[in-house]
Amino acid sequence: MFQLPTVQFTEEQEAFRLEVRNFLQAHITKGTFTPAIDSWLSGVDPSFSKLIGEKGWIGLTWPKKYGGQERSTLDRYILTEEFLAAGAPVAAHWFADRQTGPLLLRYGTEEQKQFFLPKIAKGECYFAIGLSEPNSGSDLASIRTKAEKVEGGWIVNGQKIWTSNAHVCHYMVALVRTSPYDEKKKHSGLSQLIIDLNAEGVTIVPIKFLSGEYHFNEVFFDNVFVPDNMVVGETGNGWEQGLAELAFERSGPERILSTYLLLEELIKELKHQKNKDGLKQATKLLAQLWALRNLSIGVAKLLESGNAEDVAIPASLVKAIGTKFEQSIPEIARLLVETYPNLEAKRKFDRYMAQAILHAPSFTIRGGTTEILYGMVAKGMVEK
Amino acid sequence: MFQLPTVQFTEEQEAFRLEVRNFLQAHITKGTFTPAIDSWLSGVDPSFSKLIGEKGWIGLTWPKKYGGQERSTLDRYILTEEFLAAGAPVAAHWFADRQTGPLLLRYGTEEQKQFFLPKIAKGECYFAIGLSEPNSGSDLASIRTKAEKVEGGWIVNGQKIWTSNAHVCHYMVALVRTSPYDEKKKHSGLSQLIIDLNAEGVTIVPIKFLSGEYHFNEVFFDNVFVPDNMVVGETGNGWEQGLAELAFERSGPERILSTYLLLEELIKELKHQKNKDGLKQATKLLAQLWALRNLSIGVAKLLESGNAEDVAIPASLVKAIGTKFEQSIPEIARLLVETYPNLEAKRKFDRYMAQAILHAPSFTIRGGTTEILYGMVAKGMVEK
């Protein structure tokens, strides 16, 4: 069950990697962005997203007719890795690129594809993901936001919470209940709707992050009308569609590299201080990164060949182990290099340390807690 | 809930500690015993137990009229620590001293106390603890060994397993079912009986340990007659009595020091190699030992004042954290000092490493698994 393919990147792929890297380095030098920890979720910069869209680097794998480049999954993997390793602010278009695009390609109507995908690919249309609700947490099946059928569409009432970057997004793909809640069949009667976040009745309330930053929201729906053509896939099939979407997001390099910048600075500082013993201890982190990266790339390669069933367990494992690895970097680094973490510090090491410490607790919570992942993996293991 | 007393040992206590230490050192020098890892469970040596009995060091806290010394719990703590730190072979009398004595003092009849306690204190009478059964594991309430009432006593049929050192013991305190098994009230109808292991119908079958050693057994009972005066405490009250017994055994230094000898050799080797960086890493182990020891001594002090309720959680925590600490020592040590673990190695470090590695998995299983302890601790926390 763990027979994942190995990948040796081709010369073309290496060239692409270097192209992306050089582009990002040039923009760092120019001051277009300041590299930061966890920038894939918290680095919102619409003008940078547009720049990326112009390069053709959003929707890289999508059909050309929808604004994509028809490049391989591995090319997209390389692109994403380089964004993460550079700490680039890709959060604005992130969910549209990673989740909404693939979702629409799989389940969307031709009209939806033609309308949304090219805009997303240009970096001009951002999507929020509406899953959690105040009383649902890890128990997504208990979702209560409801859509009632009316002439020509649906009326949505309810509330979503922890919605990353909804305040800059244009739309939300929301999981809502289109049939009444049934304690015994919680998973049925759920559907995915595309909700225009500028529509009447939508209120977005910021939730301040513990650091004072702002990247998640409460989104309230008060009799919001959603036209019929904004239903994604089949009505009532939202749970299955949502699960497929979640599996896709589990194994990406963003589950390994959120605190990579700090690891890089750690090695630099240790080299600078000629601290060989510190370097010896840090090699464990490098070995862990190497191993996780192989696992994650193997899953990406397998996804390319369409084996979504075989990857469910390895994908969950990448997230479970990868996010703990991301969390471990500041904890190990602070024992090897003297630091005083400070968000405004001049020394990168101290700044990245502060960012990493404050963001780290989220890693094992967002997108499926480690506890939920363990249960899913174990169930999959004994069913084989 | 974690307000444990602190203890500064008195001069008398220090003198006692040194007396024990010098005695043990003299016997190591004489060759009476070879120090070994985990010797409190696997170091069976009846002649050494008799020597300890002669010193008055078994049943140290018991009333003088039963062969004890009426010394304090802290004196016993010191004594036990010194045995463990020296790797002395105290396993033969261990359970009788730690569990059976206190059990009989609390629940036993005057006849039982007069008959057993002086023999135990002399180091001539050893007890096995009969709890686990093949299908019970952590679920002790599912015990099936049964005792049926007959004229003048009970007829016992059934089987105990994982019984430490039953092959050298004279008696077993067995938890058996004296009323029929009732799925709904599993905990009721259990009683504690003292069973003569030389009685007719008792068969002791060795279970080979993975290293080839021999310290646990299966014990079969085929119509074994146990006279009425061998019931401990109240018939039907065995579960409560057994729990009290278990709580008592959770927080002792044997949950911290089972692999202490290896830690000592680690520090010696690192000092010898002038490996300062290794020593710096090893200080974490020393700090952990210091902290756990304070916790364990605090519980012992509180037990002396009879506050058994307040100590249930801290006692479980000592075992949960302490046994993981014991397990961590070989894992950390092997990365700091080059080793090839070998049970017959000349270098102590390699020998202790081998003993520690092979015994370590037991630490978090025996006497209540870590999983069971977590559940008990959490339940206690939310009930407060």
Add this chain to the structure above:
Amino acid sequence: MSEMKEMILDAAGRMLKENISKDVVDLLERDDWARGIWALFEETGMFNVAISEKHGGAGGDLEDLLHIVRLTGKYAAPMPYAESTFANFLLEATNQAIVKNIATYSLKEGFHLQNDLISGSLHNVRWARHADYLVARVDSFQGTQIALIDLQKATIEHSNNLASEPRDTIILDKVKPISIAPLSEEQLFYTLSIETAFKIALMTGAIERIYEITVQYSKKREQFGRPIHRFQLVQQHLAQLAGETAIAITAFHNVCAAIQSKDFLHEIAFARIRIEDAITTITSVAHQIHAAIGMTHEYTLHQYTRRLWSWRDEGRNSPFWSNYIADYLLKHDVDLWAYLTKTIGKK
């Protein structure tokens, strides 16, 4: 502790509990602080604990003071109580007159003395912008000294730690100290270890509070139709939280006891090393149990976890004390068990 002392602690605890709401802690984020509680503490003599009689002390020893500091940690009190009292401790330790107004301190290298004037800069000085005085280490070719400095004469650049507590840069340019006195190498280690004890007290307080908050939450929050504390994996987190909390509290109490017995350097080292490990586990499991809500500013958990993440890198931390112990072990021919049981050299 005597009954009288318990009354002092009860009073301090009550004052803090009644007056420090989440909003009061948040004052820091508007560059303000809890002046009201400071005044209450002054009125009730909380600054006279462990001060010698000749300086107007009202009784109480270092252990009592450490317990009050622990309570200020438990309620995240946004005021420089630990700093002011430790500054006066430093002054008393070097036979200098103590101060009445707000003071802070630093034991880091950065100031030097030339012609009786102090110059240099120090980073991350706690609460400097709100303090009247600084008690600081000053180095010169005569050795290390402790000086009392009027902060009116300093340039102060603002900076904050992860919990928005003031951690400022102080720049002195040929400033004449109010008083100054030498500090021997032995005294330096003594003051460094007492400083570490203050930090351990603060940390222990914050840990106690995280424990309370988290257990409460696990009882109230439901998932999949049950309170979350019924799930085995949450139980595991809770048990780990309990274990590390018990370890931290016990370590703190043993540090207090050791200080009374005057033989405490290694105990403080062990306590600091171990409590930093406890912080890693405690902040991690507390946030994991709380999940998303714990990451919001509105919820109080972060007021304690952010402090712990800052405090663990302040003062002399785990690597410093590990180095201290490693040095000791290398240089002394000690038997480990005798060392751990404090029976070195005894036969």
Add this chain to the structure above:
Amino acid sequence: MSEMKEMILDAAGRMLKENISKDVVDLLERDDWARGIWALFEETGMFNVAISEKHGGAGGDLEDLLHIVRLTGKYAAPMPYAESTFANFLLEATNQAIVKNIATYSLKEGFHLQNDLISGSLHNVRWARHADYLVARVDSFQGTQIALIDLQKATIEHSNNLASEPRDTIILDKVKPISIAPLSEEQLFYTLSIETAFKIALMTGAIERIYEITVQYSKKREQFGRPIHRFQLVQQHLAQLAGETAIAITAFHNVCAAIQSKDFLHEIAFARIRIEDAITTITSVAHQIHAAIGMTHEYTLHQYTRRLWSWRDEGRNSPFWSNYIADYLLKHDVDLWAYLTKTIGKK
């Protein structure tokens, strides 16, 4: 892998699975070993894999050989297959004629050459008592060489590892080698890393087997009226087991791929470091899931965990490779991301 190669592996796997019962593994404890399977392996050409044609090789490359070694690890095959094949690998790498009978090897320092005669002693040499030949590193003022030695001329003292596998001491007193050839520093590192790859293969095999045994057990064993895999804490253990198993298998496959691409030293280092961590977790959770039964000799789990506990301290282990990487990073001005993505020096 080609189809033909898959057939070889299938055949090897079947032979091992069908012939190696727990009792066969236990032969070692009576100082015996699996001569029958050895003969089967000989008959089916398993010793000719990855041997050059001029020495009678039957095709197959190093990757195929590593996979067969992995299978011998998976079934705890009590025979010196990895040792014999690696001994011949060493002979071929130094252009010496290979041997047909049982061979073992050592790359540790301990033998020296004087007047063309070898003296010295080596500890923990694998399977020496059952081997006809030893291929060993020999040092002299001319540098390092690889010598083929007839073990009839050696004194052998028996010793065993934690899994009862023979790990003997070999003493040579002025023994003339059958053949001898120099080994450059570069070749030395090459052979050390291939030796490490052999170890990784063995470890991966044992890990696969522990995974299978443990998942099976969690389905069969009941506690509190349910199969234990239904308990969240057991699920956590299982998930950790799965994670470390996936990491180990993937690491092994990537080592194989890297060897094909000739750029593998750092990958082997990372793999070895990471797999040793995996061993700690895997042996720990597998035993914890099994509880008491796993600690008995009668149950098979220990045949794999004891091997892993021994093998992780054989050959060049995690501290050696950590040191190698730390040295490399110190001495080269590399960008870490370029290093990790193997794009050093490319723009």
